[in-house]
Amino acid sequence: MDPKFSNNDMVYVVDFVILCLGRFKDVPNIPQFPARKGPEAFRGKAMHSMEYAAMDHDEAASFVKGKKVVIVGFGKTGLDIARECSSANGPEHPCTIVYRRDHWKLPDWAPWGIPFAYFYGNRFSELLVHKPGEGFLLSVLATLLSPLRWGVSKIVESYIKKKLPLAKFDMVPQHSISKDTRSCLILYMPDSDNFFEAVEQKCIKLKKSQSFSFYENGIFIDEDNTQIEADLVIFATGFRGEDKLKHIFESSTFRQLIAGSPRVSLYRECIHPRIPQLAVIGFSESLSDIYTSEMRAKWVAALLEGAFKLPSIYEMQKDVARWDEYMKQSTGEYYYRSSIGGLEIWYNDQLCRDMGINPLRKNGLLANLFEPYGPMDYYVKP
Structure with missing residues (x-):
């Protein structure tokens, strides 16, 4: 790192910059x-x-x-x-x-004794939905399983309406719980009573x-x-996290690139294809932001260590466009939130493959298919 001086301000010339600004603070x-x-x-x-x-x-x-x-x-x-x-x-x-x-509220994590993650946090649940870059066979499977996806949504919604007096207070959402899951707009109410x-x-x-x-x-x-x-x-x-991210740049070109649309569109939700020397950690939402941010930090560290190389600008833009289209279709008016809710495993699989890590983190086919995935599944002992 080479420090330089310009107009009494210190300027550092670096090879790579990582922004960990936090999306939900500073700019109300x-x-x-x-x-x-x-x-x-x-x-x-x-x-x-x-x-x-x-x-x-x-x-x-x-x-x-x-x-x-x-x-x-x-x-x-x-x-x-x-x-x-x-x-x-x-x-x-x-x-x-x-x-x-109204958005869906969760009274607890165990409808009928089954933790909520078994409905929306395992690989099987992600087979029921279309995914960016999924390929022909997975696309057909998601289409064939769409009635089951609808049924799961209705089962969970029925449980919530039974447990919480949403109808009594005119609080029943007009959209499915699946949409709120994908948009990261579900609200957990542990003391709902x-x-x-x-x-x-x-x-x-x-x-x-x-x-x-x-x-x-x-x-x-x-x-x-x-x-x-x-x-x-x-x-x-x-908060207006997009504004905070945009205004950190002096360059109007970089400001337009990084936040020139409703969604901050990044490759692997980390790197803008046109600014490959810059990583943004913790901007895109998930149902568990802390461990998703940790996975991104590991991915960036592996990139800087030379474990893999970024694809071409064209290939990165294609991948970003696929995720953009998925978010437009799945979240609608909440597209701007940059949410990977409901597809954390699919997303983490991509990071793992890039880093050369086996994305199947459990022992056995049934465990990998039906057991929920969480932070400890991606923990690698030093």
């Missing part, structure tokens, strides 16, 4: 509002969940105590904040969750709306012209 995603209908019209405080999360538990509890709180967004962060607000204030000052659409008890006791209120605006004393729901009074509005609306 705040909805856009018409003029004079955004937070500036609100007498109370509007903040992003990032600011709230920076407080310790006691500080956060004291901060929301006695306040009428509106939480925008119903993902994991929104759910956690709502629980904390309801615990601090009870029904005297109920918090309201405003969100656009406490949440729905809080909803039943009016400690938490739920309000679905495609849009809203601010007024002096709270927020205004555009669809039914209702007002929700608030002292505090917390945006649990995620």
Whole structure:
């Protein structure tokens, strides 16, 4: 590494750069509002969940105590904040969750005693779906098994609707659980009874709306012209990881290459075909981000050690296009999330083959086909 100086800034000339920026931090995603209908019209405080999360538990509890709180967004962060607000204030000052659409929630990981991973986390489950670069025989098999795929989805959905009072609170999603799995939008609720008890006791209120605006004393729901009074509005609306990644580059060409479309399209979800000296770790989502990121780190390390070479730009672009098309077809409007949910094994198989590692990590055909795969399956002893 050769340090150089330019305009009092230190510049390092390197052979390879690895970005481990984190997708879910730093650049908050705040909805856009018409003029004079955004937070500036609100007498109370509007903040992003990032600011709230920076407080310790006691500080956060004291901060929301006695306040009428509106939480925008119903993902994991929104759910956690709502629980904390309801615990601090009870029904005297109920918090309201405003969100656009319902997604599937899991009460536990064992429908009828069968862990959830047996439905969506083994090789057999991936035989039921079309995969990027799957070949003719696997494509035919996925088509033939599509009724079974539909049946599995309905079985799991029936179990969830039996265990959770989704219908009672108008929370049944209009799409399949398979779509939420592929989009990494499933929400695990280990203490779901406490949440729905809080909803039943009016400690938490739920309000679905495609849009809203601010007024002096709270927020205004555009669809039914209702007002929700608030002292505090917390945006649990995620982050703009694409912007953070894009703006790290001074070069406008690199900015356009890396984040010029709804999805950050990378070869093996790591390397842009046109910027092969740059790896991005931890950007594409999976159902288990930590171990997927670890697999990518191992793959990049093997690349730098010379265990394999990248294919041509053309071949990498073809592979990226296949994954892009899969994500468009399987996740629809959530294509931008860059999710490999539901295909982690297929994806890890590609990484293993590149590194010269046997992708079949279990002993025996039946175990490899039906047992769930997890982090320990890819652990290699030094």
